[in-house]
Amino acid sequence: MFDSKNMMVSCDPRHGRYLTCAAMFRGKCSTKEVDDQMLNVQSKNSAYFVEWIPSNVKTAVCNVAPPGFDLSGTFIGNSTAMQELFTRINEQFKAMLKRKVFLHLYTGEGMDEMEFTEADSDISDIIQEYIQYQDCSAEDSQDEDEEEEEEEEVYLDDEEY
Numbered sequence: 001m002f003d004s005k006n007m008m009v010s011c012d013p014r015h016g017r018y019l020t021c022a023a024m025f026r027g028k029c030s031t032k033e034v035d036d037q038m039l040n041v042q043s044k045n046s047a048y049f050v051e052w053i054p055s056n057v058k059t060a061v062c063n064v065a066p067p068g069f070d071l072s073g074t075f076i077g078n079s080t081a082m083q084e085l086f087t088r089i090n091e092q093f094k095a096m097l098k099r100k101v102f103l104h105l106y107t108g109e110g111m112d113e114m115e116f117t118e119a120d121s122d123i124s125d126i127i128q129e130y131i132q133y134q135d136c137s138a139e140d141s142q143d144e145d146e147e148e149e150e151e152e153e154v155y156l157d158d159e160e161y
Contacts, residue, residue: 002041002048006075009085016081017134018049022058027071031061052136080134083127090123 004012025034038059042049049056066072096102097116107113 002045002075002077009082011079011081011084013077013079013081014048015084016079016130017047018056019053019078019080019133020056020058021075021077021079022060023076024060024062024074025071026062026073027065027069028063029061029071031059034059034061050133050136080130083130083134086123086127086130090120090127093123094120 002013004014007013023034023038038057042057097120103113103116106116
């Protein structure tokens with residue numbers, strides 16, 4: 001399930017870390033067996049999962065098998081490896097925007113050229129967020145939580161007056 005050949009996009013999950021994922025199984029299998037196997041996969045491949053999100057793998061089991069199969073599994077995951085895909089798309093987008101390819105079709109329908117520049121900036125922000133999440137550790141996450149709590153306390157003190 002965690003292999004790159006099972007993904008619907010062209011990126012290798014070994015180049016990133018899973019933030020969250022969910023696995024749904026249909027067929028005759030016990031919930032305990034599924035949970036044990038997923039825990040085993042997660043512990044063996046702990047380098048591919050962020051440590052600052054505890055229990056980031058969720059599972060579900062349906063005892064009714066799909067027609068024609070004894071057992072099936074569906075996997076949905078959010079991996080920082082997606083930054084590869086976004087980087088490729090952003091490079092292609094920038095090249096097309098620079099040459100103003102197809103731009104006339106969109107501006108003719110009422111879009112402003114500035115919206116494309118904003119979209120480029122948004123994609124770059126997404127890439128940077130994935131890089132940040134990939135490099136973040138449990139200690140970094142705790143420090144950010146403490147800073148947010150301090151900011152909330154200051155805000156609450158200001159409201160009292």
